[in-house]
Amino acid sequence: MREPLRVLIADDELLARKRLSRLLAALPDVSVCGEAVDGDSVLAAVRAGGVDVVLLDIHMPGLSGLDAMALLPLGGPHVIFCTAHAEHAVNAFEHGAVDYVLKPVEAARLQKALERARARLPASPPTSAPTSAPAARAKNVTAPPQASGGSGPAFARLPIPTRQGLVLVSPDAISHASLEDELVTVFTTQGDFLTDFTLNELADKLPAEHFHRVHRRALLNLSHVTRLEPLETGGYLARTARGHSVEVSRQSARELRRMLGLRKGAEDEG
Structure with a gap:
């Protein structure tokens, strides 16, 4: 059953x-x-x-x-x-x-x-095996544990399909990914790569504790963010360690403030 x-x-x-x-x-x-x-x-x-x-x-x-x-x-x-x-x-x-x-x-x-x-949904663990905390959390992810957020061996290198072939990148090296003109670029400490992955596919394959969909056209690794600059729209402009700028939507900014334990702004009220 x-x-x-x-x-x-x-x-x-x-x-x-x-x-x-x-x-x-x-x-x-x-x-x-x-x-x-x-x-x-x-x-x-x-x-x-x-x-x-x-x-x-x-x-x-x-x-x-x-x-x-x-x-x-x-x-x-x-x-x-x-x-x-x-x-x-x-x-x-x-x-x-x-x-x-x-x-x-x-x-x-x-x-x-x-x-x-x-x-x-990922396959349920065998009923004979004790349920561990990681296994329980896995019920809420969109891909099997070896292909979604976590620190298991499968994430030692992430294969990114590009027009020049597969580029093997550590998820920790990825600062963000953005969609421009229907093409996704993955920005890493090794360089920037155009890829056939969609943002949704990348989101499924990267650790959820670090990577956040901050805009419909951007996926951001908060570990690479050095500054969040407020925008008049109520969102942020996230600055990465390499000097890139990533727009954070107003809705995503509200969620980021909750995650970071920041006091609510006026735009969060009501």
Whole structure:
């Protein structure tokens, strides 16, 4: 028997949450681990742990569903958008959504989306082996332990496919990656490399404790940041040790302040 898929329902409309809860109750191997009514409560629930999949609405008070997804920890739960707004589908998939289900949500369509999410989860450890803390945390990552955040042997060198061949780089040497004109450049202490990896693929392969999606076009290793300069937009301009500048969106800046234990600014209120 498969372990239950732990699903967080995130929608500001009570009737929509009730419908999803009812549909999930009828599906095998699925359990509702909580409900959220806005983006901030989604992030709080995810930080608390125990979430495999988020059923996320697009339009919510405060942070939109897309904003909330951009702030989820790398290697965090998978996202299935459940929304009445079809026009955001392309943007959602570019951000790494597993699926995009239009309201009114039907049982068969929801089950198909959840199976897609389950297929991306790492295999469960054997039942005969004791559950360790790292194994428990692995349930919340998007790739097997050898290919996502951690310090195991697989991360001694990261193969980056480039047009000149594979470049083997230590993740610690990567300061950031950015998307420009549909091409991703990985910036490292060994040089800068154009790669066929997408930002989402890089995010899945790099240690979540250091690498953060700070903008829809940027992935940043906080270990290489020497200064965060405030911008009028409410975001930051992150300066790296090599002198590069990486824009941090307003939403990501809010999350960074929480991570760094900084006092809330005016833009964080409300």
